[in-house]
Amino acid sequence: xxxxxxxxxxxxxxxxxxxxxxxxxxxxxxxxxxxxxxxxxxxxxxxxxxxxxxxxxxxxxxxxxxxxxxxxxxxxxxxxxxxxxxxxxxxxxxxxxxxxxxxxxxxxxxxxxxxxxxxxxxxxxxxxxxxxxxxxxxxxxxxxxxxxxxxxxxxxxxxxxxxxxxxxxxxxxxxxxxxxxxxxxxxxxxxxxxxxxxxxxxxxxxxxxxxxxxxxxxxxxxxxxxxxxxxxxxxx
Amino acid sequence: xxxxxxxxxxxxxxxxxxxxxxxxxxxxxxxxxxxxxxxxxxxxxxxxxxxxxxxxxxxxxxxxxxxxxxxxxxxxxxxxxxxxxxxxxxxxxxxxxxxxxxxxxxxxxxxxxxxxxxxxxxxxxxxxxxxxxxxxxxxxxxxxxxxxxxxxxxxxxxxxxxxxxxxxxxxxxxxxxxxxxxxxxxxxxxxxxxxxxxxxxxxxxxxxxxxxxxxxxxxxxxxxxxxxxxxxxxxx
DNA sequence: TAGTGGTCTAGACCACGGT
DNA sequence: CCGTGGTCTAGACCACTAA
Numbered sequence: 001x002x003x004x005x006x007x008x009x010x011x012x013x014x015x016x017x018x019x020x021x022x023x024x025x026x027x028x029x030x031x032x033x034x035x036x037x038x039x040x041x042x043x044x045x046x047x048x049x050x051x052x053x054x055x056x057x058x059x060x061x062x063x064x065x066x067x068x069x070x071x072x073x074x075x076x077x078x079x080x081x082x083x084x085x086x087x088x089x090x091x092x093x094x095x096x097x098x099x100x101x102x103x104x105x106x107x108x109x110x111x112x113x114x115x116x117x118x119x120x121x122x123x124x125x126x127x128x129x130x131x132x133x134x135x136x137x138x139x140x141x142x143x144x145x146x147x148x149x150x151x152x153x154x155x156x157x158x159x160x161x162x163x164x165x166x167x168x169x170x171x172x173x174x175x176x177x178x179x180x181x182x183x184x185x186x187x188x189x190x191x192x193x194x195x196x197x198x199x200x201x202x203x204x205x206x207x208x209x210x211x212x213x214x215x216x217x218x219x220x221x222x223x224x225x226x227x228x229x230x231x232x233x234x235x236x
Numbered sequence: 237x238x239x240x241x242x243x244x245x246x247x248x249x250x251x252x253x254x255x256x257x258x259x260x261x262x263x264x265x266x267x268x269x270x271x272x273x274x275x276x277x278x279x280x281x282x283x284x285x286x287x288x289x290x291x292x293x294x295x296x297x298x299x300x301x302x303x304x305x306x307x308x309x310x311x312x313x314x315x316x317x318x319x320x321x322x323x324x325x326x327x328x329x330x331x332x333x334x335x336x337x338x339x340x341x342x343x344x345x346x347x348x349x350x351x352x353x354x355x356x357x358x359x360x361x362x363x364x365x366x367x368x369x370x371x372x373x374x375x376x377x378x379x380x381x382x383x384x385x386x387x388x389x390x391x392x393x394x395x396x397x398x399x400x401x402x403x404x405x406x407x408x409x410x411x412x413x414x415x416x417x418x419x420x421x422x423x424x425x426x427x428x429x430x431x432x433x434x435x436x437x438x439x440x441x442x443x444x445x446x447x448x449x450x451x452x453x454x455x456x457x458x459x460x461x462x463x464x465x466x467x468x469x470x471x472x
Numbered sequence: 473t474a475g476t477g478g479t480c481t482a483g484a485c486c487a488c489g490g491t
Numbered sequence: 492c493c494g495t496g497g498t499c500t501a502g503a504c505c506a507c508t509a510a
Contacts, residue, residue, distance in 0.1 A: 004473090004498060005498075006498080030475080033478080042477095043480095043499075044498080063507040064476060065476060175290075204416075223417075224503060240492095283479090297496075299494075300495060
């Protein structure tokens with residue numbers, strides 16, 4: 001899998017920031033130096049820097065230079081990335097999952113609309129608890145069209161559906177729309193997230209798209225209020 | 237205030253999608269046609285389209301074309317934008333604010349760190365309820381350094397601090413880091429958000445930066461669970 | 473005035489999808 | 492094969508900051 005030059009450069013600089021080769025509020029080499037160093041053109045350097053800017057890792061000042069916005073923090077999820085639970089949390093601790101239920105069924109009307117399904121199209125219905133270092137962190141209700149994601153099995157569900165999708169099926173992820181709300185906890189939350197009766201939960205309801213614009217996941221992800229939190233970076 | 241050509245083009249196409257000139261899953265004109273239409277170069281067109289892609293408004297397929305991802309929805313907040321409460325909600329309904337308290341004080345240690353303040357620097361301490369069509373929608377606790385945002389007054393607080401910052405002070409917004417959690421409601425929530433005793437609230441804790449990398453706002457924004465929701469689009 | 477990042481261009485070549 | 496979007500280049504000019 002060959003990456004674009006601007007991606008390689010962005011990854012390289014991001015890693016240097018992570019390893020503190022470049023530190024907070026210190027300047028990066030200027031664009032001309034980077035152009036020479038990476039043996040490329042200035043536009044390509046700017047494209048790489050723009051990714052890091054969107055991720056909230058650097059900022060630029062016209063007439064002055066390019067600076068590191070924040071030191072590395074493993075809990076900080078850069079900018080626009082969303083790679084699923086495993087990808088997000090595996091750098092923080094040990095990640096594993098328990099399947100509460102798994103089924104293939106017909107979608108409800110609302111689900112048909114959200115996932116843009118035609119009649120006769122079935123969906124996977126997956127309920128999982130996901131653990132970080134042995135502690136329950138999220139309860140996930142996931143719906144995926146069988147036509148887009150075939151061949152799911154127990155092993156995949158206990159690990160990462162996302163790595164199956166990208167590595168085995170060769171699909172590419174696109175955008176994700178995520179809606180955040182607070183909710184009262186229900187019986188499943190009490191049981192699987194081990195939370196108390198009046199504890200609230202954070203619910204993230206999301207529709208995730210492939211890069212061809214097709215929605216392939218509708219899920220509700222519930223975090224207990226005293227543990228879960230989702231951080232997002234926005235840029236104007 | 238002269239905008240870049242790629243911004244003008246992105247705005248134009250975004251407005252056309254909003255007005256349904258381009259509809260869901262219909263192709264946009266191809267890049268060569270857009271290049272001619274806007275009398276520009278292909279790279280500039282691609283830059284404009286990339287903005288809309290990040291906003292989750294379009295998707296592209298190599299070898300096929302560029303397509304509209306979703307029809308216009310006033311509740312959908314495009315991609316990376318964060319322009320504060322007024323900007324986000326004024327297109328949905330009537331927006332106004334009530335000041336619960338306003339003070340200038342010394343920052344606490346945690347606040348000094350988050351806002352990168354030196355000794356002797358004071359902060360505005362603002363508590364407001366913000367209404368959408370007369371209904372309380374959010375309770376906001378906001379801290380801003382007096383040195384960066386001077387000259388606040390009652391009228392500004394009752395309207396939009398953000399428009400004061402961008403229009404009057406001439407500052408430019410940069411990235412924002414937002415952390416979402418669920419919380420139990422407290423006495424202020426009960427009083428000002430008119431929520432019940434065991435109702436949860438959605439809390440968004442955020443640090444907002446200027447485009448020069450300086451943080452200028454630390455705020456906690458609380459939404460009642462049955463009304464508030466924040467939608468964000470991520471892209472991989 | 474010198475040095476920085478921001479924008480823009482014309483043109484080249486590549487990767488992919490459908491015919 | 493053709494038409495689509497994706498990447499990349501070299502070079503130009505502009506806008507802004509600091510000395």
